[in-house]
Every structure is written in C-alpha cells, then in structure tokens.
Amino acid sequence: MIVQVKGLKKKYKKDWVLKGIDITIDEPQIIALVGPNGSGKTTLLNCMMNLLTFNEGSVEILGKPNGDPSLFNEISYLQDNRILYGNLTAYDHLKFICRVQKISFDRIQEVAERVGMTGYLKRRVRSFSLGMKQHLLLAMAILNKPKLLIMDEPLNGLDPTSAINVRTILLELYKEGTTIIISSHVLDEIDRLTNTIYFMKDGALLKESLEKLTVTNYELTVSEPEKAKRILDESGLPVTMNELGHLNFKETDVPLQTIIDVLYRHDVVIAYIDNHKAGAEKRYRELFEERSPV
Numbered sequence: 001m002i003v004q005v006k007g008l009k010k011k012y013k014k015d016w017v018l019k020g021i022d023i024t025i026d027e028p029q030i031i032a033l034v035g036p037n038g039s040g041k042t043t044l045l046n047c048m049m050n051l052l053t054f055n056e057g058s059v060e061i062l063g064k065p066n067g068d069p070s071l072f073n074e075i076s077y078l079q080d081n082r083i084l085y086g087n088l089t090a091y092d093h094l095k096f097i098c099r100v101q102k103i104s105f106d107r108i109q110e111v112a113e114r115v116g117m118t119g120y121l122k123r124r125v126r127s128f129s130l131g132m133k134q135h136l137l138l139a140m141a142i143l144n145k146p147k148l149l150i151m152d153e154p155l156n157g158l159d160p161t162s163a164i165n166v167r168t169i170l171l172e173l174y175k176e177g178t179t180i181i182i183s184s185h186v187l188d189e190i191d192r193l194t195n196t197i198y199f200m201k202d203g204a205l206l207k208e209s210l211e212k213l214t215v216t217n218y219e220l221t222v223s224e225p226e227k228a229k230r231i232l233d234e235s236g237l238p239v240t241m242n243e244l245g246h247l248n249f250k251e252t253d254v255p256l257q258t259i260i261d262v263l264y265r266h267d268v269v270i271a272y273i274d275n276h277k278a279g280a281e282k283r284y285r286e287l288f289e290e291r292s293p294v
C-alpha cells in the first residue's frame, strides 16, 4: 500500500474545505489533482503530508501513519518556492537536505544534471527566475529518490522546454517505481503525464480515468516550420505553431495522414510526431464551467 486516505475532513473556522476524502493507491502511478483555485488541493496535500492537522479521518503512507518520522526519507513534497532562502545558493539548499537525510553529497551533481541546473548551482536563489526556482524545488524533491512524490504546482513558471524536461523526469521516476501525485492547472501537460485524474469539487474527489473521453492531439516537429504552416494554411488544414516551432492540431479537425501527404509533396521533412490524449481540459470544462443558457 502506498497511500490510504480514509474519510478525511478539514475545516477552517466554520468552512468545510474537505468533506470526506478517500484515496487508495496500491501500486506506483501518476495521479493528477485538478480543481479551481481555492477548491482545497493544497489543503489536501498539506494534510496528507502532515503539515496541517485535520478534523476527521486518517492518512497512511507506505503502511505507516503520515506522522511517522521514518517516512521522512521515503517521501518528498514539492511545495511552492516560498520555502527557498534568497541568501543561499542552490547548492546550499541541496547540501542541507543531504545532511538532514544522510544522503551522499555526490548525489547533488547527479540530480543537478538530471534537472538541468548545473549552470546555476552555485548562484544565490535571490537571482533566480521563477523557472529556475521550480528546477531547484524539483531537484530538492528527488534527492532522496522518494517512493512517493507529491507536487503542488511544479509546472508554474516553466517555459515549454523546461515543462517538457520536467515531464520527462517525472515519467522516468514513475518508470523507476515512484508514485507521483501532482496538482496542476496546466491541463495540457497533465494529459501527457497521466489519464488518472482526481478532480476536486465541492470538498470531494471525483476520480476519473480519462482514456475513453479523449481526443488525440498531435505535435509535429518539421524541418521548416514556417513554410509548413503556410502550406497547410493554404491547403485549408488548420494547424497552430507553438513557441518551439512545433505544429499542433487535433485529430478531429484534420486527419494526420492528409497533413503528412501535403508536407511530403512540398518536401517538408517530418522529424517527429508526438501525440497525446486531450481529456483533462474537456472534462474540467464539463465539471466546472457554467453552461450557457439554452
């Protein structure tokens, strides 16, 4: 058993924010926690991580009550960047965690390379951009090779390249056996990470596996993006181009084979075709956006 939350209830003064949350995770997986601002995601994660007391219920992690000190070395919680110290370097932060958790300092370089932050390891956090701080938080969270990694908005402030990098790292960790619970508003990235989504609504969790609800989104990496976009526009095939020059479209709008044929005829080389299911946003809209009057 990795996580067992039973009947968790939490109120602030008179307001019940969590009205009876149950979660059972028996084997490694990636779970996304999604909901509007103020719906209680951070409250739930803080209660699970024993940073906040709750009114009713119980939380067990890896078969132990969530307050068990031995969990410290087995789990990690990536919170927002207010936990960082501006006067300290990234290296200082990582060294501190190594000391406390008795991890070899050699691991710092390994993690810094994995996260792509060797270039600013010795710089003070005060001078970091939002994305650099997110990298540091991720590095801090994976230092101890956690069995359970809980992340509150880890994709905040990341440019597309960094977001791809973080996604790659998370998928690698998952393949290595780490269970990841990630709270995020970046639904497109969520779709690329997992189909298992817990929507937070009215103090309860709606657990959904989105496989059946989804539409495939494609992303093409091509030799000449500007030319490719122009040709496709002229051929009546609507695609969008993102900041990295990749072409994006939905399978329901344009058949992939038609795009391939048109680009081939115009000597545009397709280097890579990425696809992912777009389900989270669709379901989010159904659950949380008010319907317009009929």
Ligand SMILES: Nc1ncnc2c1ncn2[C@@H]1O[C@H](COP(=O)(O)OP(=O)(O)OP(=O)(O)O)[C@@H](O)[C@H]1O
Binding pocket: 012, 013, 017, 035, 036, 037, 038, 039, 040, 041, 042, 043, 044
């Ligand atoms: N310390 C507190 N005292 C009183 N109310 C609080 C406290 N912390 C959070 N709340 C309230 O509890 C509700 C849930 O907040 P929480 O931060 O858990 O939501 P969230 O889903 O994480 O939001 P966001 O997506 O904006 O981060 C909100 O209405 C918030 O105002």
